[in-house]
Amino acid sequence: MAVKTAKRTEQVPQVYWRDLGGRILLTNDFGSHALMTEAEFRRYIKTGAAPSPALKEKLGPAGFLRERLDMEALVAGWRKRNAFLFAGPGLHILVMTLRCNQGCLYCQSGAVKSSGPGTDMSWETARRCVDFAFASPAPAITIEFQGGEPLLNWGVLKKTVDYARALEKKKGKPLNLALISNFTLMDDKKAEFLLSRECSICTSLDGPADLHDRNRPLTGASSHAAAVKWLKYFKRRSDNQGPGYRIFKPGALLTVSKGSLGRGREIVDEYVRLGLEDIFLRPLAPIGYAKRAWDKIGYSPEEFSRFYSGTLDYIISLNARGTRIKEKTASMFLEKILAGRDPGFMDARCPCGAAVGQVAYDPRGQVYTCDEGRMMGWEGDDMFRIGDVRGLDYGKLAAAPASRACCASSNLEQQPMCSRCAYRPWCGVCPVYNYEAQHSLWGHMPSNGRCAVFMGIFDAIFRALAAPKKAKILAGWTGK
Ligand code: SF4
């Protein structure tokens, strides 16, 4: 649609817009949005006035009408949505080992098969990482155990969990514990220990057995069977909470590979069959192993967008028929769009979560801006390294070149295309992706695959929000 912006009057405050094919999306810096027809949009942009009484009710408080701008309320809403800017790193990712017993086709963790110097985190290093995490200015912290496969370093993991819980009591700082595991080494004793320490547990599940096992091969066994067995176990335990401690619902992460395309319904059905209420349709990023195997497992942003939008529609239709299941990317964006709250989605913040929202610790105690930055370090490029946990403090962390470079390059106001994009209030760019895929921290959004993927996701969400029945279901995903 062509709009002669030269004729726009001074009556219209700063707004962004996007043609969704039949409906126009209007947004602003306060994170408000409105959907209108093309004719309504033309009238609005020409006069700055609401094109109808119903729209006036919506546009006024949302900051779209100059004569009704309530700056105090709008700024308070902006501050709530961006509360993370005033906190400090809340997410601390401890890579307990680089070793893994699986050989996933798209593995981004830089996993190795056998032990060697620096592949397992020592207890001394883990303790220092936990001490550093608790020194964060963030009012609450999450410690996430990752790998490789973290259960391969069970002795240190166990000790670290108990140490972190003891420190939580001593310091009075709320702590969430989370474990990401492929479950192949899980057993009753480990499960009981983790549950009794209120550790939330998440695994990978790419869909039905054939797809999952192809993506995540395990010598001599099915990785899908292990994932399913323990997902059922943790689900049963969380459904039957006993006294003493809180048991979280288990979570699963899906990585969309070439093999997933065209199989959205089957994948969602597998999640429903297992009683999971969230599915996270995560696109593959051309980083690490995935970059080298891209021809075999990768796809174009357009292919992903088609997959995403079709699968989201299917999930919405299941909800309409009474099945509870949410798509995680959509629900996190909806939390921002509809509820004005920060869901803690590090990759969709401005600036992104690198160093200011999260840090990752490798087994040697080297601190990186995030786990993706840590993977770059493992590949031999320390661009995203902040320092050594021994001798680091939060002043040094904030002043580190890696932290400052990530903040500057992920500031959407400095990104030429993002600064004028209708999705800017809720989006985020990734300096690691840009560096790896486009050889600069700033990247180039018009040809950036991640930008195209995010744009496709936002388009799918707003098209659904433009349809009243679907919008009602999506509003239910935010708890608003
Ligand atoms: S990354 Fe792309 S979708 Fe996101 S704000 Fe920038 S231009 Fe818009």
Ligand code: SF4
């Ligand atoms: S650099 Fe990328 S992966 Fe790291 S926190 Fe920022 S958006 Fe996330």
